[in-house]
Amino acid sequence: MKFIRWVTNIDRRIIFLLMFVVVLVPILIDIPLETDVGPTVEAAYTAVDTLPPGSVIMLSVDYDATSYPECHPMIVAVSNHAFSKGLRIILVAHIPTGLPLGQAAVEEAAFEYNKLHKQEYDAAIKQAITTYPDTSSVEFRQVREDAAVKYKKRYGVDYVNLGFRPGLASIMVGMGREIRDFYAQDYKSTDVDSLPMMKRVHNYEDIALLASFAHGKQVEYWIQYAGARYGQKIIAGVTGVVIPDLYPFLQSKQLSGLIGGLKGANEYEFLLGRKGLGTKGMPAQSTAHILVIFLIVLGTIFEFILSILSRRKS
Amino acid sequence: MVFLVLLFFFQSDYEPLKPLSPVTNLVVEDVENDAGGSIDLSWKPSPDSARVVTYKVLRGLYPDGEFTELVVFKVPTYSFRDATTEDRVEYFYMVQVIDERGVVASSEIVGPRISKPHWFNTGRLAVLVVAMAYALMVILYIEFAKRDTSKMYIRRIAGLDQIDEAVGRATEMGKPILYSLGIGFLTDVATLASLSILKRVARRAAEYETRIVIPNYDPIVMTAAQETVRHAFVQTGRPDLYAEDDVTFVTNDQFGYAAGVDGIMLRERPGTVFLQGSFFAESLILAETAHSVGAITIAGTDQATQLPFFFAACDYTLIGEELFAASAYLDRNPQMLGSLKGEDLAKIIIVVIILLVSIFGTIGEILPKDAATETNVMSEWFVKLKDFLGRY
Amino acid sequence: MKRRVPLIITFLMGVLMVVTFFIPREPFGSFEQRMLVWFSILGGFTLLLGLDSLVKHHFRRIIRKRKDSFYSIVTLVSLFGTLAAGIVTWAKYGTPLEFASLEQIGSFYWVYWWIMVPLQSTVFALLAFFIASAAYRAFRARTFDATLLLVAAILVMIGKMTMGVVPAALILAVFLVAAGVYRFFVREPVLGIIFGSIGVALGVLVIIFPAAKIAQIAPQVQEWIMSVPQMAARRGILIGVTLGAVAMSIRIILGIERTYLSST
Structure with missing residues (x-):
């Protein structure tokens, strides 16, 4: 009886501790999780995967820190995917406080790529030095440039950050004519024309795919303004709450793919073969659910016992 | 070749x-x-x-x-x-x-x-008709109420009945009251409704000589809250008890506000906590902390998604319209009670419409249908009714 | 007089807002939009009011050496520190928003990235803990209604899981059986039999069917609960809220509801 009373009025800090452990452990240890990839995520993956190398993909950061856990793994995964496929990235933002999150994702992906290919790059440079000892010669520079193109992701060459501009719809429409009308300079006020990769990028015709990572209505705006008007191919990565709003656009093929919620991020990472925050977060979500279910049921059953016992007494 | x-x-x-x-x-x-x-x-x-x-x-x-x-x-x-x-x-x-x-x-x-500007938006005609009808109902009942107050019955709302007791409880325990108006702005009806509850709470607090702490999310709401509390204290003859330092601005950031209010609760250990107004994801964070410091919690919001959290964690919860009815309920002003009556009549009409449409629709689906047109008498009626209502 | 002027202004503005809603022609059509712009301009200035209140409050606390005045120091240091960080970054890079990479970051965004983002996420994440404790404390299936609510809640949670669906469903089965037994004790044998047999049936089904099949069905059940009974209840509340809000607005416009004016 005493024990049961203690359990029913348990110190909530014990519950907090349990929750902490149940969330932390699956994140720390890798739980092999069977991932069924849904058709919408697969479509998004294919849309990126089938682009020819050198194509430009525009990532739009339409979320901020409050949706970080859901949206960030997606943009990280897509950036990594894009770099591994030799695509070039243009980053824009429609939420000012979201911009640094997108920038960090792309920078992180570039950093990861460069780290992964550092040996190859170094080897190529070494080879070049032995072939052309004069490091100031045109030939050497050419070889070095070739190696960089292959093994290094550089700002201005492989990715640019155009920053935040206010005026959601007018920018989306206006970029169909000329990106420079709105983004004459990048986020650091460098002239867009002085960035090598932007030389041939003027409007949606030069952008192979647009990916919007959003926690609100922005994807619908993109579909309305860039998709319907200019035939821009669009994929989206959104928080769980937004998913139902976008299903009609998938059916009408106005959206070429959809990564929805943490689960969607997990599936994309699974396809990419890269474990990121999405994969790590998934088991924790499930274990936390089990704990809550278990606690509710436990509390209720003890409550039943208490009530039966006290009835007996009276 | x-x-x-x-x-x-x-x-x-x-x-x-x-x-x-x-x-x-x-x-x-x-x-x-x-x-x-x-x-x-x-x-x-x-x-x-x-x-x-x-x-x-x-x-x-x-x-x-x-x-x-x-x-x-x-x-x-x-x-x-x-x-x-x-x-x-x-x-x-x-x-x-x-x-x-x-x-x-x-x-x-x-x-x-040519293009030209228009004087009336015919697409909003339906809104105008419905709004006029509804306003008429409310105003009519307000007039009725002026003439005969005896017929104005209002059901008991536990959360509002408990206000005096909750203030008394904090007084007995020698602890302050914490009142949060949520993270809405003065343009939100819920915030306005919350201010009218605050008025009552502040009056009681002044009578019982109990401190009332109000952390704020929006500076305009803060000013309104300061005025409300100050005036309530003056009216009860205790202007000396009013401390401007207790009605302060915390931050304009949602979770920053939640953290700030939680901190105040842990330090001040209020005996009673009121959470009245627009609340979002921070609702449970506030309600659980209030419970953990042993406070009685009376919550109320018009945000349907947050109501379950309040139900689970608070002692009393005002559901949406109960919050809006608070001032009428507390003041027992016949005119205000009349407007509630008008609201109920509108609700009955809506229920009747919903019932009619669903009955027509269901019967239309059940009855045998004409093979060629896939319709029958009922489903045709249903479509007609739907079109008719659709226009409004 | 002091009371009448605000009431007249409220009445005029309220009626004007309603009327302009139906007139697309300029200048009426954009009237509401223009008022919103005014409101946000005013809102910007009132932030100074908030700043004034915040700074004064905490200064007083520090000077009077009140209990916990340490936190006031933290608040003020954070407030002015962030402001200083913004100004310094502005002076250095020409924009407070300098952010090239996590290595090369302006101090304003450094504060944002390394302090604001983690703090916001942390407070939001507290929800997980509070949901657990609130659920344990408040969800007790004493009555029939509460039992139904609980079963629905658990079904929705199971539908959102990607692993462990089977054990969770078994826990639910055990719960149903326990609830059935309890109903017997409170002399409601019919309900007891219903709950008990559903629990046993669920348990048997979960064991017989392959786990993959159950994992497939669970989201559909969740979807149904959310889109049918949940939606029905929510729409009911929404209709009530909307009617209540409109009625309150009418009361305010007509000057019957004056509680928002402190001086009445």
């Missing part, structure tokens, strides 16, 4: 350009119910639409004059709104389609058309 090769080249390179049919049925109209400045265009696809790669909309001031390009579409498009017109200027429109090889086909020229 050479001849054959030449012929081959000739054929492949100089294949005659096939003529392209233009789009048909181009309709150009002024946009209804707008402030002017726009004209709507729509058209039917060209018979050769499979070959079309580009659609162009052009506009000119004379049918035989120069036409300028308004917009280019690269996907099949059958309508366009020109939002760049000048009111009362006559325009002529034309749509061109272009195929892969650059063959252009122009539609007939339609015009002249």
